[in-house]
Ligand SMILES: [Zn+2]
């Protein structure tokens with residue numbers, strides 16, 4: 356069973372998550388959004404193989420450490436079809452606008468919706484467009500990694516290129532709130548929360 360480490364990285368305090376299967380010696384990184392030294396060390400200390408680098412979407416603050424991580428540990432880069440171009444277009448991933456253009460990294464695989472098997476777990480990919488067209492959430496057991504789709508008491512911004520407010524609300528209501536049971540929500544920024552708390556009290560969704 357995977358152990359989940361939350362690492363806060365980069366200039367926008369992005370939550371990057373390391374999923375580590377110690378016995379199977381496998382790892383997955385979600386959103387390498389800044390300096391990945393601590394993550395890399397944890398993977399190396401566990402003698403684990405980095406299987407996948409999964410991007411919840413293509414904004415620069417979620418991919419800033421991608422090249423470094425990929426160069427050092429490999430791992431297949433997965434992103435949704437509708438955000439794929441953001442990996443190689445610094446206009447689209449907004450790094451140009453910040454004057455910090457990123458080195459380009461191509462996606463290895465496109466993910467739509469579906470399931471990835473890893474060690475004794477499954478990662479379920481759910482397409483939740485709205486913050487960006489190709490935003491995804493990732494479900495591991497009773498945890499949802501929600502990227503910039505859903506935050507504690509807030510939602511992702513929709514004023515950036517490709518953002519769409521009605522679509523975001525629809526994604527959360529029709530793709531996340533309908534999931535059976537309760538889930539911890541591990542967002543792309545800020546504190547963790549739970550799906551039941553957000554259903555009951557998130558001011559954008561009540
Ligand atoms: Zn974003």
Ligand SMILES: [Zn+2]
Nearest residue numbers: 414416503543
């Ligand atoms: Zn972000």
